[in-house]
Amino acid sequence: MNIKQMEAMLPDFSDEILKDFEKTQDNFKSITVQKGLQMLERRKMDTNTAKKTEFWQKLQKNLELNLKPFLNDLAMKKSNANKERKITEFFKYIDKNTNK
Numbered sequence: 001m002n003i004k005q006m007e008a009m010l011p012d013f014s015d016e017i018l019k020d021f022e023k024t025q026d027n028f029k030s031i032t033v034q035k036g037l038q039m040l041e042r043r044k045m046d047t048n049t050a051k052k053t054e055f056w057q058k059l060q061k062n063l064e065l066n067l068k069p070f071l072n073d074l075a076m077k078k079s080n081a082n083k084e085r086k087i088t089e090f091f092k093y094i095d096k097n098t099n100k
Contacts, residue, residue: 001051006033009056017067021090022083032059035091042095062098063090069097 007029018028036059040049049055070093074081081089 003030003033006036006050006056009053011057011060013060014064017064020067020071021087023087031087032056032063039091039095059094062094066094066097070094 007026010029010032012025013028013032018025021028023031033056036056037047037050039059040047067090070090073093074086074089079086079089
């Protein structure tokens with residue numbers, strides 16, 4: 001299965017998440033697939049999980065649900081992270097604060 005097929009399994013992200021990270025739908029889906037695969041690898045989970053729509057739907061839901069808490073956490077740290085750093089920190093936050 002290739003990256004584009006995995007991106008197609010991801011539901012669309014809200015305008016809010018796209019605006020906060022200054023990305024287009026396609027850009028953010030691409031980043032999400034890359035980071036999602038890295039999470040699977042780090043957690044030593046079966047990579048075949050990435051072939052399931054359920055995995056991508058759950059990840060997308062977790063990203064949407066954790067956006068506000070992440071932004072609040074970022075504000076409390078008074079972070080001046082640039083766009084790319086903010087995205088990296090967001091996915092670290094998701095990896096740390098969501099179940100396997």
